[in-house]
Each structure stands twice: as C-alpha cells, then as structure tokens.
Amino acid sequence: MNRPESENRDLFAIADLSHEFGISTRAIRFYEAKGLLNPERVGGTRVFRRRDRARLILILRGKRLGFSLRDISDYLSLYDAQSQTAQTKLLVAKVDERLSLLERQKADLETTIGELREIKKLAGERVGA
DNA sequence: ATTCTAACA
DNA sequence: TGTTAGTA
Incomplete structure (x- = not known):
C-alpha cells in the first residue's frame, strides 16, 4: 500500500503522469518543448510538482475543447502573471x-x-x- | 528498468 | 504525436 494516489503526492515522474492521464511520455515532453510545462530537472530527469500536474490537467481539458496548444499556452499564462496586456485581450x-x-x-x-x-x-x- | 535527446514518419 | 536509436 504505497502508491498514495497522486492527490497526496508532491513529486511525479513523467511515467506517473502519463499513466494517470493516459497520454504518452512523448506528449508530455512535447508540451514542455512547446513551453506549456516547465518541470524541474534533477540531473537530466524531469521532476513534476503539483503545479505542473495542474497545468497538464488544464492542457488536456483545452485539447478536449478544441483549443490549439498555442491558445492553451496563452490561456495558461493567465494563471501565472495576470498581465492585462493586449495579448490577454486578444486571448479573451x-x-x-x-x-x-x-x-x-x-x-x-x-x-x-x-x-x-x-x-x-x-x-x-x-x-x- | 527508466528517462533523455534527436530524428524521421 | 508515434517510434526508434543510443545513452546515462
């Protein structure tokens, strides 16, 4: 009885997230390459925290709703710096x-x-x- | 066994 | 995005 369901854990390996959300590790790395995720690195290995996991959930939801990764990327920015710029208005x-x-x-x-x-x-x- | 990058489909 | 190759 050791795998505390993600709800309580703090750190995740790329395999944990790919299994939990039913997506490939390739897709996760792809989202990072596109700037949607910024996991930490321990050596060369990616270490995801809850923040990354939360963003991934939003990414997948955006995908289901038909948004492009570009749009989702902009959307994610709102969760960080609430910059009220022209970019934000365009996003709205x-x-x-x-x-x-x-x-x-x-x-x-x-x-x-x-x-x-x-x-x-x-x-x-x-x-x- | 697991993850990483790069490259090609 | 999937897959494959060659590593660390």
Missing part, C-alpha cells in the same frame, strides 16, 4: 469565439438528441418493443 476574444462555437454545438446536440429520442420512441412503438 479567442475564448469568446470558442465559447460561442461550443454554445452553438451544445444547442445542436440537444436538438439532435431530442430528435433521435423521438425517432427511437416512434420506431419502438411501430415494432412493439
């Missing part, structure tokens, strides 16, 4: 844009889900399921 614009797209897709999905349920219902009655 991108976020609004994505937000609109997601809202539309959400509405479309709900409409489609409703229609499919109706079709299923009618089909079921016809078959007498």
